[in-house]
Amino acid sequence: MKATPRQQLLKSIAQFIPRCERCTCDECEVFSGIFGNTFWHENVSPSMHHWLNKVNLPRLPMAAFPHLRKICNNGFIVDSNGKNSYLTHPERMALPTLYISGGKSLLVTPQTSFLANKYMMLHQPGFRHERVVVEGFGHSDLLIGEESYKKVFPHILSHLRLAEDGRRNGGVSAEESFCHGANLPLPVPFKVDHFVAAAL
Ligand SMILES: [Zn+2]
Structure with a gap:
């Protein structure tokens, strides 16, 4: 065309x-x-x-x-009409979360996932919330990088396993939710039905 x-x-x-x-x-x-x-x-x-x-x-x-402009001008996520309709209802996000940022900043800073993780730990302490900063990665290369399967995906699989274990055991305490850096072992795959991974 x-x-x-x-x-x-x-x-x-x-x-x-x-x-x-x-x-x-x-x-x-x-x-x-x-x-x-x-x-x-x-x-x-x-x-x-x-x-x-x-x-x-x-x-x-x-x-x-136009929607992205509204979000940037507000400094936090809003809907397409510019209304703060997401952050005012944290009770609707009752699920475990994992935030993955690149340590070699590109496009966005790791501060975004830091704040998001804090928000969920504050409002949904009964679920597992984790944050990982993977050195050497920027933004979308976290998921499409040639080495992602070795350096990024194990964090996702580990979180899935731990979140599922937590669900079976009646949730996790706020102290069990945390931030960490790297070097997770490869976990075994398992079924999960309530998970969010955000590469920010
Ligand atoms: Zn290019």
Whole structure:
């Protein structure tokens, strides 16, 4: 599909916007100009980079930006009408949570997951809440990185197992919810029906 003159102008402007890493791929340059870099290139394979830019992203929907602007202007999450309809009902989020941030900051800072974890520990102390900062990762490379299966996914599997154990044992105390850094053993897979993992 041929780009309109307005779309071409937006793409040209996006390519001039400063960002952490430059790339030789035009689609990648446009995407990171609009959103900011979402991954460290060294963490994704050439085939993943090709798929992201040439297969997954032939067209970039812009419809979410008015909503994102409202969230940024408010400084916390709001609905698409700008109303604070999420944080006012923590009782609706009765579930274990795991927050994973990259230690090599990109796009967002680890402070976001720090605050989210504190919020859940305060409002839902009966569930397990954990936070992990994985060194060397930025944002989406936490989930699509070539080494994610070794350095990130074990944290998710471990949390699933511990949260399920906690549920069987009647929940966890606030003291059992915590933040930690790395080096978890590979856990055994298991069934779970109440879990949120956020890569922030
Ligand atoms: Zn790139």
